[in-house]
Amino acid sequence: xxxxxxxxxxxxxxxxxxxxxxxxxxxxxxxxxxxxxxxxxxxxxxxxxxxxxxxxxxxxxxxxxxxxxxxxxxxxxxxxxxxxxxxxxxxxxxxxxxxxxxxxxxxxxxxxxxxxxxxxxxxxxxxxxxxxxxxxxxxxxxxxxxxxxxxxxxxxxxxxxxxxxxxxxxxxxxxxxxxxxxxxxxxxxxxxxxxxxxxxxxxxxxxxxxxxxxxxxxxxxxxxxxxxxxxxxxxxxxxxxxxxxxxxxxxxxxxxxxxxxxxxxxxxxxxxxxxxxxxxxxxxxxxxxxxxxxxxxxxxxxxxxxxxxxxxxxxxxxxxxxxxxxxxxxxxxxxxxxxxxxxxxxxxxxxxxxxxxxxxxxxxxxxxxxxxxxxxxxxxxxxxxxxxxxxxxxxxxxxxxxxxxxxxxxxxxxxxxxxxxxxxxxxxxxxxxxxxxxxxxxxxxxxxxxxxxxxxxxxxxxxxxxxxxxxxxxxxxxxxxxxxxxxxxxxxxxxxxxxxxxxxxxxxxxxxxxxxxxxxxxxxxxxxxxxxxxxxxxxxxxxxxxxxxxxxxxxxxxxxxxxxxxxxx
Numbered sequence: 001x002x003x004x005x006x007x008x009x010x011x012x013x014x015x016x017x018x019x020x021x022x023x024x025x026x027x028x029x030x031x032x033x034x035x036x037x038x039x040x041x042x043x044x045x046x047x048x049x050x051x052x053x054x055x056x057x058x059x060x061x062x063x064x065x066x067x068x069x070x071x072x073x074x075x076x077x078x079x080x081x082x083x084x085x086x087x088x089x090x091x092x093x094x095x096x097x098x099x100x101x102x103x104x105x106x107x108x109x110x111x112x113x114x115x116x117x118x119x120x121x122x123x124x125x126x127x128x129x130x131x132x133x134x135x136x137x138x139x140x141x142x143x144x145x146x147x148x149x150x151x152x153x154x155x156x157x158x159x160x161x162x163x164x165x166x167x168x169x170x171x172x173x174x175x176x177x178x179x180x181x182x183x184x185x186x187x188x189x190x191x192x193x194x195x196x197x198x199x200x201x202x203x204x205x206x207x208x209x210x211x212x213x214x215x216x217x218x219x220x221x222x223x224x225x226x227x228x229x230x231x232x233x234x235x236x237x238x239x240x241x242x243x244x245x246x247x248x249x250x251x252x253x254x255x256x257x258x259x260x261x262x263x264x265x266x267x268x269x270x271x272x273x274x275x276x277x278x279x280x281x282x283x284x285x286x287x288x289x290x291x292x293x294x295x296x297x298x299x300x301x302x303x304x305x306x307x308x309x310x311x312x313x314x315x316x317x318x319x320x321x322x323x324x325x326x327x328x329x330x331x332x333x334x335x336x337x338x339x340x341x342x343x344x345x346x347x348x349x350x351x352x353x354x355x356x357x358x359x360x361x362x363x364x365x366x367x368x369x370x371x372x373x374x375x376x377x378x379x380x381x382x383x384x385x386x387x388x389x390x391x392x393x394x395x396x397x398x399x400x401x402x403x404x405x406x407x408x409x410x411x412x413x414x415x416x417x418x419x420x421x422x423x424x425x426x427x428x429x430x431x432x433x434x435x436x437x438x439x440x441x442x443x444x445x446x447x448x449x450x451x452x453x454x455x456x457x458x459x460x461x462x463x464x465x466x467x468x469x470x471x472x473x474x475x476x477x478x479x480x481x482x483x484x485x486x487x488x489x490x491x492x493x494x495x496x497x498x499x500x501x502x503x504x505x506x507x508x509x510x511x512x513x514x515x516x517x518x519x520x521x522x523x524x525x526x527x528x529x530x531x532x533x534x535x536x537x538x539x540x541x542x543x544x545x546x547x548x549x550x551x552x553x554x555x556x557x558x559x560x561x562x563x564x565x566x567x568x569x
Contacts, residue, residue, distance in 0.1 A: 041055075
């Protein structure tokens with residue numbers, strides 16, 4: 001085998017060179033197809049400013065062209081596989097040699113000893129070994145196709161590189177647009193930045209979300225040539241109606257910068273917007289409306305325990321934003337968002353904030369916790385102004401806080417009225433009957449009678465004696481007389497004998513009613529004092545009317561006659 005090493009080396013070198021030429025020729029063909037496909041896409045895109053969908057279609061067509069070029073010009077070359085035997089056959093055909101080269105290569109193999117005459121095989125091998133030393137295996141080898149395709153590829157690549165260098169901005173934009181961005185090819189006026197409500201919108205392709213009813217501000221910064229005529233933001237609603245907003249130069253812009261501003265008074269529906277300035281424009285983008293939270297507030301008053309029976313009979317007013325509640329009541333605050341999830345809720349009262357607590361997994365119901373609540377027990381008699389503000393899952397707030405108002409109603413004092421039929425009484429046998437009526441809006445804790453004795457009325461040496469009060473109701477304040485049993489009416493017979501009265505003395509009788517307020521001290525109201533005069537029979541007679549006096553005299557005469565006859569005991 002060593003005798004044919006020179007031949008084998010030459011054939012292997014030829015095989016590798018042919019394979020290299022085939023690969024280079026195939027790659028050159030594919031490269032030319034790719035470059036011209038890109039050039040075609042660029043020219044069409046630059047001329048027509050294709051949309052994203054159109055660019056995708058154009059790139060798909062370009063890929064199809066490259067695939068066709070590969071299959072037509074590259075795959076046949078890449079599919080070829082050649083061995084040293086193939087090279088030997090090709091050299092034989094190229095130089096008109098008989099099959100000695102192939103035979104010598106085959107006879108040199110170890111298994112050739114079983115094929116026939118060993119001497120003949122050696123003779124052929126030796127002949128070819130001597131003959132191959134002067135053999136030119138490269139005769140007929142050509143690189144013409146490679147040179148031709150390589151030249152086309154080189155010229156095309158040179159054009160592309162020169163164009164990329166001369167029009168670098170166009171080239172960079174083209175690469176960006178191949179990545180499906182919305183950048184535009186350079187124009188005389190260039191939109192550098194668009195801000196919508198302080199949100200930077202890159203080339204206008206970003207959706208901006210804004211709360212319902214919120215104004216929309218547009219700020220556009222441009223460079224290049226000052227725009228001559230077109231300066232607007234075109235809005236298009238979901239119904240298809242177009243509404244342009246004129247952009248005006250911002251007088252507050254820094255010197256040397258071109259900034260244009262415009263505004264939409266309020267956003268009430270999803271709207272597409274597109275900015276046009278000079279010969280530049282942005283891609284259509286959306287202004288998306290974020291619904292504001294719809295929040296309901298519920299105020300639930302709970303009066304003190306002693307007033308609950310009476311409050312239950314009246315309108316509870318729960319849910320109203322304006323309540324009149326009894327002093328000492330508790331007010332529970334609850335809100336419910338009907339359309340969104342809330343992230344936070346706060347009560348503002350007397351310039352102090354109190355956070356509400358979430359009550360459900362959806363985050364729609366929130367309550368003011370009972371612990372440390374400023375409304376757990378309302379004592380001061382004043383007006384309470386409540387404000388509720390929330391933050392929803394979109395970071396939106398109420399345009400105006402929910403407001404509630406609490407007017408604190410004081411527990412009215414009790415009323416009591418006392419009367420007596422006559423003001424004149426005998427000192428020993430007189431028993432005035434004092435009729436009284438007491439009432440209250442919630443309950444009476446106690447009623448007591450105060451008696452003050454004034455001796456020798458009208459004299460310079462008048463003396464006053466205060467009698468310990470007489471309680472007319474039960475001694476246990478824990479069992480008050482509640483509203484259902486009011487008004488309370490009664491008669492108290494006051495015996496005068498224990499007071500050792502004499503003619504001319506006076507009794508000032510006053511009744512006091514104290515209302516019931518649970519664990520709070522009640523308020524006391526006094527009746528107008530009753531002045532009782534102590535006199536003898538002549539005084540009483542003088543105070544009587546003519547009819548009463550005549551009746552009294554007739555009765556007294558009857559008593560005397562019966563006493564004489566023994567009929568009166």
